[in-house]
Amino acid sequence: MLPTLLEHTSTRVNAEIDPVLHIWGWEIAVYLFLGGLVAGLLILSSLLLWRPRDTAPARILQLAPLVALVLLSLGMGTLFLDLAYKLHVFRFYLAFRPTSPMSWGAWILVLIYPVAALSGLLALGPELQGKLLKKLPLVGVLAWAQRQRQVLLGATLAGGVGLGIYTGLLLGTLTARIQWNTAVLGPLFLTSGLSSGAAFLLLFKLDEADRHRLVRWDMLALAVEGVLIASMVLGFANAGAAGQLAADALLGGAWTASFWSLVVVMGIAVPLVLESIEIKKHLPLVAVTPALVLLGGLALRAVLLAAGQDSGFRLLP
Amino acid sequence: MNGEKRYVMVVDTRLCVGCKACVLACKAENNTPDGYCRDWIVEDIWGIFPNLRAEIRSERCNHCSNAPCVDACPTGASHKVEGGIVLVDHDKCTGCKACIASCPYDARYVHPEGYVDKCTFCAHRVASGKTTACVAICPTKTLHFGDVSDPHGEVAQLLASRRHKVLHPETGCEPNLYFLT
Amino acid sequence: MQRRDFIKITGTTALGVAVATSLGLPKSGQAESDPGTDGDHTVATFCELCFWKCGVLAHVKDGKVTKIVGNPMHPLSNGALCPRGTGGTGLLYDPDRLKKPMIRVGERGAQKFKEVEWPEALDFVANKLKEIATKHGPEAVALFVHGFGGSFFRHLLNAYGSDNVGQPSHAQCRGAREVGFQLTFGAPLGSPEVIDLENSRAIALIGSHLGENMHNTQVQEFAKAIECGAQLVVVDPRFSTAAGKARYWLPIKPGTDIALLLAWIHVMLGEGLYDREYIAKYAIGLEQLRAHVADKTPEWASLETGLDPAQIVDSIRLLAGARPAALLHPGRHTAWYGDDTQRARAMAIVNALLGNYGRRGGFYFPTKLGVPKYAGVPEFAHTFKRAPDRPKGKVFPFGDEGLAHGLRDATIPGTADYDLKAWIVYGTNLVQALPEPKKTLEAIQHLELLVAIDVLPAEIVGYADVVLPEATYLERWDDVVVTPYKSQYIAVRQPAVAPLYDSKPGWWIAKELANRLGLGAYFPWNDASELVKARLEAGKFDVAAVLKNGVALGPGKPVFLEDGAPASFATPSKKIELFSQQLADAGLDPLPNYTPPEEPPRGQFRLLMGRTPTHTFGRTTNNRFLSEIYSENELWLNAQVARDMGLDDGAQVRLTNQDGVKSTPLRLKATQRIRPDCVFMVHGYGHTAPGLRFAKGRGVDDTALVSRSKIDPVFGGTGMNVNFVAIERA
Numbered sequence A: 001m002l003p004t005l006l007e008h009t010s011t012r013v014n015a016e017i018d019p020v021l022h023i024w025g026w027e028i029a030v031y032l033f034l035g036g037l038v039a040g041l042l043i044l045s046s047l048l049l050w051r052p053r054d055t056a057p058a059r060i061l062q063l064a065p066l067v068a069l070v071l072l073s074l075g076m077g078t079l080f081l082d083l084a085y086k087l088h089v090f091r092f093y094l095a096f097r098p099t100s101p102m103s104w105g106a107w108i109l110v111l112i113y114p115v116a117a118l119s120g121l122l123a124l125g126p127e128l129q130g131k132l133l134k135k136l137p138l139v140g141v142l143a144w145a146q147r148q149r150q151v152l153l154g155a156t157l158a159g160g161v162g163l164g165i166y167t168g169l170l171l172g173t174l175t176a177r178i179q180w181n182t183a184v185l186g187p188l189f190l191t192s193g194l195s196s197g198a199a200f201l202l203l204f205k206l207d208e209a210d211r212h213r214l215v216r217w218d219m220l221a222l223a224v225e226g227v228l229i230a231s232m233v234l235g236f237a238n239a240g241a242a243g244q245l246a247a248d249a250l251l252g253g254a255w256t257a258s259f260w261s262l263v264v265v266m267g268i269a270v271p272l273v274l275e276s277i278e279i280k281k282h283l284p285l286v287a288v289t290p291a292l293v294l295l296g297g298l299a300l301r302a303v304l305l306a307a308g309q310d311s312g313f314r315l316l317p
Numbered sequence B: 001m002n003g004e005k006r007y008v009m010v011v012d013t014r015l016c017v018g019c020k021a022c023v024l025a026c027k028a029e030n031n032t033p034d035g036y037c038r039d040w041i042v043e044d045i046w047g048i049f050p051n052l053r054a055e056i057r058s059e060r061c062n063h064c065s066n067a068p069c070v071d072a073c074p075t076g077a078s079h080k081v082e083g084g085i086v087l088v089d090h091d092k093c094t095g096c097k098a099c100i101a102s103c104p105y106d107a108r109y110v111h112p113e114g115y116v117d118k119c120t121f122c123a124h125r126v127a128s129g130k131t132t133a134c135v136a137i138c139p140t141k142t143l144h145f146g147d148v149s150d151p152h153g154e155v156a157q158l159l160a161s162r163r164h165k166v167l168h169p170e171t172g173c174e175p176n177l178y179f180l181t
Numbered sequence C: 001m002q003r004r005d006f007i008k009i010t011g012t013t014a015l016g017v018a019v020a021t022s023l024g025l026p027k028s029g030q031a032e033s034d035p036g037t038d039g040d041h042t043v044a045t046f047c048e049l050c051f052w053k054c055g056v057l058a059h060v061k062d063g064k065v066t067k068i069v070g071n072p073m074h075p076l077s078n079g080a081l082c083p084r085g086t087g088g089t090g091l092l093y094d095p096d097r098l099k100k101p102m103i104r105v106g107e108r109g110a111q112k113f114k115e116v117e118w119p120e121a122l123d124f125v126a127n128k129l130k131e132i133a134t135k136h137g138p139e140a141v142a143l144f145v146h147g148f149g150g151s152f153f154r155h156l157l158n159a160y161g162s163d164n165v166g167q168p169s170h171a172q173c174r175g176a177r178e179v180g181f182q183l184t185f186g187a188p189l190g191s192p193e194v195i196d197l198e199n200s201r202a203i204a205l206i207g208s209h210l211g212e213n214m215h216n217t218q219v220q221e222f223a224k225a226i227e228c229g230a231q232l233v234v235v236d237p238r239f240s241t242a243a244g245k246a247r248y249w250l251p252i253k254p255g256t257d258i259a260l261l262l263a264w265i266h267v268m269l270g271e272g273l274y275d276r277e278y279i280a281k282y283a284i285g286l287e288q289l290r291a292h293v294a295d296k297t298p299e300w301a302s303l304e305t306g307l308d309p310a311q312i313v314d315s316i317r318l319l320a321g322a323r324p325a326a327l328l329h330p331g332r333h334t335a336w337y338g339d340d341t342q343r344a345r346a347m348a349i350v351n352a353l354l355g356n357y358g359r360r361g362g363f364y365f366p367t368k369l370g371v372p373k374y375a376g377v378p379e380f381a382h383t384f385k386r387a388p389d390r391p392k393g394k395v396f397p398f399g400d401e402g403l404a405h406g407l408r409d410a411t412i413p414g415t416a417d418y419d420l421k422a423w424i425v426y427g428t429n430l431v432q433a434l435p436e437p438k439k440t441l442e443a444i445q446h447l448e449l450l451v452a453i454d455v456l457p458a459e460i461v462g463y464a465d466v467v468l469p470e471a472t473y474l475e476r477w478d479d480v481v482v483t484p485y486k487s488q489y490i491a492v493r494q495p496a497v498a499p500l501y502d503s504k505p506g507w508w509i510a511k512e513l514a515n516r517l518g519l520g521a522y523f524p525w526n527d528a529s530e531l532v533k534a535r536l537e538a539g540k541f542d543v544a545a546v547l548k549n550g551v552a553l554g555p556g557k558p559v560f561l562e563d564g565a566p567a568s569f570a571t572p573s574k575k576i577e578l579f580s581q582q583l584a585d586a587g588l589d590p591l592p593n594y595t596p597p598e599e600p601p602r603g604q605f606r607l608l609m610g611r612t613p614t615h616t617f618g619r620t621t622n623n624r625f626l627s628e629i630y631s632e633n634e635l636w637l638n639a640q641v642a643r644d645m646g647l648d649d650g651a652q653v654r655l656t657n658q659d660g661v662k663s664t665p666l667r668l669k670a671t672q673r674i675r676p677d678c679v680f681m682v683h684g685y686g687h688t689a690p691g692l693r694f695a696k697g698r699g700v701d702d703t704a705l706v707s708r709s710k711i712d713p714v715f716g717g718t719g720m721n722v723n724f725v726a727i728e729r730a
């Protein structure tokens, strides 16, 4: 039998690659977080607006697609900041590579723009629309969109779902990183995006029914997240040397403290408790809970992004 | 000849002394920026004094047959050319680093100019019939480069006659860097 | 990416999308991967990053050397190079190079200089030399030298009237084994050593850490031997690279090799493993040897060396089983413990018993190609005074090269037969090369003149009165190289580019000085290219071809007995002298005796030194290209010991030696790869010279900790592995 490996030295000291991979920093964490949040926003707002209602929906629901656009632009901004060759950003749009989640993402992002912009414009109300339309030759489009409201909502929903899946898959398909190499990562990021979207909306004034619905959805999403995280960790623990390594990072390694304190306790457990109290006792806990959920969502991306980069095959014998 | 051209490198770990001539020759040939390298030396020691065993490997991009870096690239900058050599077209590269994250061997890095860089199997030399710079310099003849689809060629012969391994076959990448043990 | 491309690309956007996937594999990556480092022409010359002299081809593009590769025609490189050979550009374009002649203005060693023009610097040196010749006689001038270009300065010094030449590469390096083998076989080993590694079937390395010691051809042959299935025995307190390839690694206690060698001889004679026929035919002294080792059993050696007796027996059986194609590498840097010539003798004796001298896979009788001297160089008019390279009244009976440390010591007034007053220092950094560096600095303060001819502002340069910047090997001509080797060849050095800055080739500096000293007749050629071409023409070489190829190969001659080379042992008995009457007559041990080395005091470790493949001593540690790898040395310490001391791998530690010399901090390498009683570091780091802006302060200077050395009674060399250090967290 081979004696244990004791000393491993490598002359390679390439910046951002050694001693552990650290090519992606806060920019990508924020990008993934905002991507998830936008996905959640688009999905939830179109669901809430799906059935026509008697009274006008809350302002934030109407504006959701436009807010999403702003957040998405922010996210694309941080993605751009991360690019090492910024001048070549246009290259994303000279090709479509079906095998590359990054390529899917790039295209999804641009496809969402017109859809979300249209739904946002529709929600602006006749007055603002009138002002804008004088300047922009959009009358025809808007009239068409008005007629196809349901189609547009559907497209927005689809865009949200696509974006949500993409932000999950981006890391999940990078199987070279043991920590990301799990089927749970996609659903986890999608769910977390939904709960972030809900939390974001909950920061604003809503009518009681919407509010109630959102809190319930958020609780559901948080609970699912909890289950997914548990199954991820258990999955690692039962997946041989590679999985062990990934599990170790979260159960007694470099990322344990931040993962459990920020992601699990602060971002999931505490909000769940607070929300259930809120629902039972009808307490208006306005900003605190959603803020925790949002921070938890960001922490989830940040921690898994870093832990994953830190989990290459080089650590395996 | 037997099928498509496939370039491989065969590294005889029994002969390698870890001198790093291959690393420096690569830097000189390819004008690699200061502080970065396309190939590197790994030394593994097993055991406890005085019962020790050593393995020295000269490593670089594996030019994987099933290259996840090519799949991950959104622009087509990472691509394959004849013989299975995996290259990065600097002009198409955005520096998004998806390919770096997707490479299980950490063979790539971001060139200070922004594009991603890595071993090219010295495609520019190979195209004009020369061997790679690292192979040419190696004083111990540890390194061998060639088309493995030629059953009478040096690399195919070595693989046929010697015990060998690839690194982390479990990645499914089908690496083309073979280590004789 | 250029603006033009951008426009082109955006213009074709619509078409470009998504076509890429469907087209199949492009033909080749030539255009996109070509970094353009091929030269517009190449110049064949030979390397000077160390002293092995491998043939290289320098690629030159737009007047700049872009890369250096091996010359396939040159027998020492065979197209391949060691890592340092690639790094010539790092020396040529080192921003810290000496750029202009300088004359000292401050205190000696205060590093204050003024830049001057060449005539002023040369006049200054010549006037001083004239003055010293009148005042003290020409023998008061010593030359310290390392490197091929030094030949011109030796010639100059001889013409001037002194032959006091010291090379640290002798008494601090090869001297012991040259003398030991000369005493035994009648010939030194030379460089390249006359060993046929490639055909050897079993090789023993006593310390020689091939693979870290990167003499190109030797490593090539070493690998070829392993490839062909040769078995290795590596005797080293450290699990060296070579040990990692060995059948037997003998982690010997430092300084006890003679005990092991005597036990090997004991086993060989006891078990009849030696070559009876060969010994009977070519050697004398077998019976004395037999008596000498009668009690040197493996069990006895085991107690001294810390090795397993079974391993001692098995390893020599393995070696003997392959004889005569079995070989104990004679070592190169053998200046270890002060009994080094005797250890070399013991190694020579084992080799003799293997019957390998003059045999394939053993040692060869070298051959060389003749090149006539330049016609018309006058003979020297005088006989030289014997060098004062030993303490007054002291005799070292053997060895005929000057002792560098001895010449240094003779500079301290009243200690030697006569005092030295001036040093010419060419390509040797005496401050780091000689043990007891304090003495070196003291000696320097007694000098009336110190001239340094160098390419970089090394430590020694900082102490000079006059600094003469030499052009690097890539910028100059040198004399023709004629190397005794197993095949016949000669090689030339020619400039790849013109000298940068105001640097000048050594031949020019020597000739200009000669002119000023009235010795111009000794340098009758106009320039070194004329010297080279005239010699080649006189030798009937095709000059154009030699210059194009960098080498000329000769027809070759048999170098092994089995191919008809005549046996020739130039000892007094004309035989291999197992028992050395010469040593006996000089009052020294005629057969090697083992004396146990001193034990390190409690809490201290024996300090061992060696090489790293990518550097040549401190010569290349300022080379930024080569320093991409291993830019500072580290301290190897046994991992268990480190744990017991509470020191982690990578910790910063500081060393204090037995004389209280403290080192700067360096990184600890806690490793299983070394015995618990010694530590190891790579020589050549820890520069203090301010001009070496890259290397200064990186790593630790081992020489500073070599404040003691042991003198070899046979030839006067310095053993340097006799210092002990304590380790503390920095």
Ligand SMILES: Nc1nc2c(c(=O)[nH]1)N[C@H]1C(S)=C(S)[C@@H](COP(=O)(O)OP(=O)(O)OC[C@H]3O[C@@H](n4cnc5c(=O)[nH]c(N)nc54)[C@H](O)[C@@H]3O)O[C@H]1N2
Pocket: C050, C169, C173, C174, C206, C207, C208, C209, C210, C212, C213, C214, C215, C235, C236, C237, C238, C240, C252, C253, C254, C255, C256, C257, C331, C332, C333, C334, C335, C336, C608, C609, C610, C611, C612, C613, C614, C615, C616, C617, C680, C721
């Ligand atoms: N890369 C590179 N190569 C070089 C040089 C260089 O600077 N750089 N320099 C060249 C020159 S000039 C020389 S002289 C040679 C020197 O190279 P060698 O002659 O091979 O080596 P040394 O420096 O004598 O020996 C160092 C080895 O001896 C071991 N050793 C120390 N003490 C003992 C002992 O008591 N017994 C035994 N058996 N082993 C011991 C050390 O652990 C170490 O592995 O290298 C040449 N090659």
Ligand SMILES: Nc1nc2c(c(=O)[nH]1)N[C@H]1C(S)=C(S)[C@@H](COP(=O)(O)OP(=O)(O)OC[C@H]3O[C@@H](n4cnc5c(=O)[nH]c(N)nc54)[C@H](O)[C@@H]3O)O[C@H]1N2
Pocket: C048, C145, C146, C147, C149, C167, C168, C169, C170, C172, C173, C174, C333, C426, C427, C428, C429, C430, C432, C433, C434, C435, C453, C454, C455, C456, C457, C458, C470, C471, C472, C473, C609, C610, C616, C617, C618, C619, C683, C702, C703, C706, C720
């Ligand atoms: N402590 C300790 N001391 C040792 C050793 C050790 O292992 N430990 N090793 C010993 C051994 S084996 C040897 S061989 C000696 C070698 O020691 P040295 O004789 O000092 O040899 P180098 O270090 O090669 O010499 C380096 C000097 O040559 C200069 N130089 C480089 N190229 C040129 C050139 O083209 N022209 C000129 N004019 N100068 C040039 C460099 O700038 C530098 O100043 O050291 C010995 N001293």
Ligand code: SF4
Pocket: B015, B016, B017, B018, B019, B020, B021, B022, B023, B041, B058, B137, B138, B139, B140, B141, B142, B143
């Ligand atoms: S040049 Fe050859 S021997 Fe040296 S490290 Fe590279 S592969 Fe190994």
Ligand code: SF4
Pocket: B060, B061, B062, B063, B064, B067, B068, B069, B070, B086, B102, B103, B104, B105, B106, B107, B108, B118, B173
């Ligand atoms: S080793 Fe890495 S960079 Fe090279 S082909 Fe394989 S995945 Fe791509």
Ligand code: SF4
Pocket: B072, B073, B074, B075, B076, B077, B078, B088, B092, B093, B094, B095, B096, B097, B098, B099, B100, B115, B116
């Ligand atoms: S960094 Fe460049 S080569 Fe790598 S995936 Fe992105 S675009 Fe492709």
Ligand code: SF4
Pocket: B025, B026, B027, B029, B030, B038, B039, B060, B118, B119, B120, B121, B122, B132, B133, B134, B135
């Ligand atoms: S094949 Fe060429 S690019 Fe790749 S490591 Fe060797 S020298 Fe460098």
Ligand code: SF4
Pocket: C047, C048, C049, C050, C051, C052, C053, C054, C081, C082, C083, C084, C085, C086, C214, C215, C216, C217
């Ligand atoms: S052994 Fe290396 S450094 Fe020495 S001459 Fe040859 S190539 Fe140059």
Ligand SMILES: [Mo]
Pocket: C169, C172, C173, C174, C332, C333
């Ligand atoms: Mo040496």
